[in-house]
């Protein structure tokens with residue numbers, strides 16, 4: 648019979664115990680259960696309360712730096728990404744929320760766009776543009792020789808975006824109805840992609 652060292656024997660005992668407890672996957676992948684999304688994390692989203700509640704994560708499995716993407720993928724149940732629940736799409740019916748007065752002090756949109764140093768003439772994609780809260784100032788920044796490709800899943804959002812652009816006198820926004828799997832952006836044509844309050848969806 649082959650000799651088994653004390654260390655190997657200890658590992659085998661640990662793995663057997665882990666398998667018994669149903670945590671062997673976790674042990675092998677070197678993962679640890681991180682705390683669920685904090686309250687502050689939830690509050691950072693600019694969605695209405697009702698929607699924030701539905702986006703709260705129910706999983707305690709959260710990423711730990713350095714672990715393999717294979718392990719990460721394996722542990723995400725359907726509807727989750729990197730341990731966080733994918734939020735439902737914010738309905739166009741809640742559009743007023745996107746234009747609330749407090750948004751300026753909460754998010755400082757002008758400072759954000761200034762920091763991006765968007766050149767005139769650029770082609771910028773505003774992915775998940777909603778009703779154009781950022782698309783319109785972006786369109787002004789890129790100027791008449793530039794373009795804003797404003798994509799959204801919801802046709803109602805895009806219709807409101809077009810109406811808002813008309814009111815603002817902006818003519819260089821191209822609305823694009825995309826899908827969840829196809830952003831419908833022209834390949835090799837985009838200088839910058841902006842996603843605000845979209846990634847979690």
Ligand SMILES: C[S@@+](CC[C@H](N)C(=O)[O-])C[C@H]1O[C@@H](n2cnc3c(N)ncnc32)[C@H](O)[C@@H]1O
Pocket residue numbers: 694736737745774775776777778779780781798799800801804825826827828842843844845848
């Ligand atoms: C909370 S709103 C934010 C709108 C805009 N970015 C803003 O800051 O005012 C999120 C928008 O993203 C859109 N959206 C969600 N998932 C998307 C996806 N996979 N591709 C494009 N748009 C998406 C929704 O339809 C919704 O209009």
